[in-house]
Amino acid sequence: MKSIIKGGLVLLPHADDFVKLDIVVDDSGNISELGDDIAITGNEMTHVIDVTDKYIIPGLINAHAHLFASGNLSDKKPTAVVVKTIAALLQTKVGKKILTDRMKHNALTELRTGVTTIRSVGEFHYLDVKLRDDAEKEVGIYPNLLVSGFLLSITGGHGAPYLALESDSPWDGRKNVRKNVKAGVDWIKICATGGVTDARRVGEAGALQFTEEEMTAICQEAHKVNLMVAAHAQSTEGVRLALRAGVDTIEHGAAMDEEIIQLFKNNPKSYRGYSALIPTFAPAAPFTLLDPNDLKLDPITVKNAEIVYHNMITGYKQALENDIKIGVGNDASMTFVTHYDFWRELDYASQIANLKPIDVITRATAGNAEIIGLKDKIGTIEPSKMADLLILSTNPLNNLKHLTDIYCVVKSGTVVPDKNADFFEPLNALLDDIADNKLPESLNKISLEEE
Ligand SMILES: [Zn+2]
CATH class of the missing domain: 2.30.40.10 (Urease, subunit C, domain 1)
Structure with a gap:
């Protein structure tokens, strides 16, 4: 004892x-x-x-997070010059040390606020692999970490070039899986479609990127070494191709048709015979529900976030109706998504579909444990x-x-030693207002429109 x-x-x-x-x-x-x-x-x-x-x-499990940023409003879409400068800094030892310390801080913030396991789905330079290895030496101090290293993307695709390894053929895709495996990742994360954060035009967030053939090769290569594949997918067609290729989780998601519903439930090319959906409401809802002029948000990002958010809600409700496995992840590090308020994602998941607290708590614990492959150890x-x-x-x-x-x-x-997390008060006030007022109002409107 x-x-x-x-x-x-x-x-x-x-x-x-x-x-x-x-x-x-x-x-x-x-x-x-x-x-x-x-x-x-x-x-x-x-x-x-x-x-x-x-x-x-x-302990709560965050099935979709990143550790590289704080999620505060100051982390809004940076300009190209700033991105280039940061990328150059990250090539240096000093830059890597700064980012590693920041990731460590963010992981500890998650832990102190109840998240004892994080599946991190895309970080720079395998600093997540190193953090996981260091954390394993300090049991009781760090959350459990599952890490994915670099994203895999097409040339110029979501996350490329700085956050992703690029490839444009099945064989080059396999090679990039092998690079991540060699570096020691636990999961492979791919980008089936464009994303909101780096889209340059309206509609790019869900635009197809990898072909089905490329994703099939990546899944085979990952499954061969017993790793599962998470796919960023923000449109119906993106979700379809990724599922056909055999991915194990769809991140974000979109409206489904019958083929997609059946593939989630019974996916012959996936690692375990089924695929799960991880919606992420926390980064999308604020863009839709807050006044973009007040916050000086980038209009392309706002429009893409709006499209993705509504599509994600539709897919989420269909997944619930059809008994598809649904996890909980908040995409921490994105603007509006801090490391200390994972509960908000549970609150969104509950309010949007009228679920009882016990239902979402179970999804964020036992449900997530099964989806990320750790059900024998946690949840x-x-x-x-x-x-x-x-x-x-x-x-x-x-x-x-x-x-x-x-x-x-x-x-x-x-x-876990208690230490005050840094709370971002102006952001908290905005998000509290969404949860208490704006979200319920907007959901009323959606259901009226549907009828
Ligand atoms: Zn993400």
Whole structure:
């Protein structure tokens, strides 16, 4: 027995309410026992964590994040000159050190605010691989990290040239998979279509980029070495081609037809026979719901975000209706998406589809664990799983905002040191207004238009 977490109210797998249970954690940081009022046996070294009447849920899993930026408003679309300068800086040792420190800071911010596992889907220069390796040496201090290294994209495609390895044939695509594998990634991330952040014209966000043939080669190469493939796809046709090629997750998503629905549920070329959808509402909703003039937002970005957002909502609702596996990821690092408010993505997912808090919490824990391939280790509170826990002072099943009322976060049985995260107050106010007023209003309008 390494530690015992005593007196808390625990959310067990498949349960829809809390039960009072003690949690015993072994020396390796895994849960070894759950029980009612467990006695502490013989070992004085046992650390007792008293959480009497606090609410304990599994640590949250962010299935789509990046660590390279803060998400604050100051990180708005940079000019070409700024991008070039940053890229040049990143070629230097000093530049890499600055970015690594920033990524570390952002990963810790996620952890302190309840995210105990992050699937990072695209970073610069394999700094994410290094961060993951360093983190593994400091168990209990860092979140679990799954990393993807560079994106794979076509020449001039989404994320290229600085954030992506470019290729224009099936064989060159395979080569880029091999480069990422050699560097030590856990996932392969590809860009099936253009994206909002670097689109140069309206409509580019969902425009087709890789061909089906290229993506098929990439998926084969990745699956061959037991890695799964995540595809950025922001249009119906992009989603279709990526699924036909065998990708394992569709990031963002779009409206579906029957072929697409069937491919999600039964995808013969995917690694596990199905593909999952990870919508990301947090970076898209603010562009649509805030006044672009107030914020001096780039008009092309606003228009593309609007198209993508509505398409994503349609796809998300269809996925729910058709029992497609849906994960939760917030695309942290994008403008408006900080590392300390993952709860907002759960709130969007809940409000948009009228889901109960328990449904989205389950998707962001057990559901995400399965989708990212870690269901044997994380996602639920039960013996042999990692003791990754989010312990709250108020009941999150009554209101998802209670996910911010954190008593403590436990990573592998160790209480994560509390340090004030840097909160961006003006941004928080804007986003609170969206969640409380603008989003419900806009959803009313959408459902009226549909009828
Ligand atoms: Zn992303």
